Amino acid sequence: MSQMQNVERQLREMILGLEIGPGERLTERWVESRFGASRTPVRAALLRLETEGLICRDGRGWTVSPINLAELEQIAVYREAVEVAALRLTCTLQDRSAVEIIEGMLDSCDDKTPREEWHRVGMDFHIELARLSGNEFLFRAVRDAMTRLSRARWLEVRDEAALGRAWAEHHAILSAVRAGDADSAARLLSAHIIGSRDRLVTSLRNDRRGLRARGFAVVA
Amino acid sequence: MSQMQNVERQLREMILGLEIGPGERLTERWVESRFGASRTPVRAALLRLETEGLICRDGRGWTVSPINLAELEQIAVYREAVEVAALRLTCTLQDRSAVEIIEGMLDSCDDKTPREEWHRVGMDFHIELARLSGNEFLFRAVRDAMTRLSRARWLEVRDEAALGRAWAEHHAILSAVRAGDADSAARLLSAHIIGSRDRLVTSLRNDRRGLRARGFAVVA
DNA sequence: GATCCCATTCTGGGATACCAAATTGGTATC
DNA sequence: GATACCAATTTGGTATCCCAGAATGGGATC
CATH class of the missing domain: 1.10.10.10 (Winged helix-like DNA-binding domain superfamily/Winged helix DNA-binding domain)
Incomplete structure (x- = not known):
């Protein structure tokens, strides 16, 4: 290398x-x-x-x-557009068996799984879901957006309930995809992304002083 | 510099x-x-x-x-997602007066305008329209996609009728945006993008031999 | 003690030298 | 005539050197 x-x-x-x-x-x-x-x-x-x-x-x-709160909000809108498009594309595919692999990925996490792993799987869920669409550009867009969000998500204070909630929402989305119900899947995914964004931005805005005290620049 | x-x-x-x-x-x-x-x-x-x-x-x-026909088709799907999202966002804005500027851009082209200028304005229409949304990521996505499409669009054989058709479609989209009719605007834009893609790919596929003879690699 | 100024240091931008690997071209062999 | 092989060349990857401008810090001045 x-x-x-x-x-x-x-x-x-x-x-x-x-x-x-x-x-x-x-x-x-x-x-x-x-x-x-x-x-x-x-x-x-x-x-x-x-x-x-x-x-x-x-x-x-x-x-x-720096962590840029205005940018995080814009990224969420961008994510929503590309992820929903990828999802709808996936729902039109004949062979959607690959959702099982993603489902297995989610199920590999349990109470004993370290927080770091939950974090990674939560990101990979969205990335792999986009990959299923087969569209390289939608996939890359989601991957790049998740990279940009990664640090902020890591700083977010998330309790057990929030993690479980995301897990449940991910599963619900997969169920809709497996059933081929594009509209439901899209609605669930949109709500999930926007909800995550709101919790993320709120959390960071509240913790802004603490984060700055730790030497992290958080702007806007 | x-x-x-x-x-x-x-x-x-x-x-x-x-x-x-x-x-x-x-x-x-x-x-x-x-x-x-x-x-x-x-x-x-x-x-x-x-x-x-x-x-x-x-x-x-x-x-x-190389010019990659499969890639061109994927980019069109990607474009549709981000451009429609940007358009819908723009339609929710209070102040949409900036559409006038884009309209002026379109109207600056007439029969005597060189082909090269039509080409540029056709691309800038989509880029500037996305910029209106105020979302930096949607804007960059459209700009990058148009850059990737640029050479292929230049190679496309387009007659007067095709140019006029695109011009009319662009105007129709702007009218819907000015009226705040997001659904109509989105439908028109989707149809425009997918229609353009089909004509583009068909044209290149037909000309593939000629293009290769000119030394241009055209794959898939 | 505050402020201005100049010398020093440090930074990124650029140019160039060197290397290993890959390509190439020609030659000798069959 | 085809092919195998070797040397010369070319290539991208890397290290290093130089430069102009910005930042810095200390000292002189008021």
């Missing part, structure tokens, strides 16, 4: 895992020494992460993208 | 203007000498164009992305 891919992957994981906080400054030299690569692959990796929205330019330098 | 942006912009224009044909091989050294920049900005520019889908990796090297 090339140095560029190495740096890109590791840096992405550090950012998504909040090991580098939203709003923190980055210098190419720091990344260079941190991962033992030279500046050429480092710069290539930074350029790629910039297009993913994980880092952004800050004048001449680089900054880990 | 930086060298990277220079190379990126000029190379993008060469690719979109078909000065470099779909499927042609690119070497970093050629780009380097062609634009008088060194490899560092050239590589940065290539990485960015790769994320735009205008070039793609070909083993170790670079290739100008």
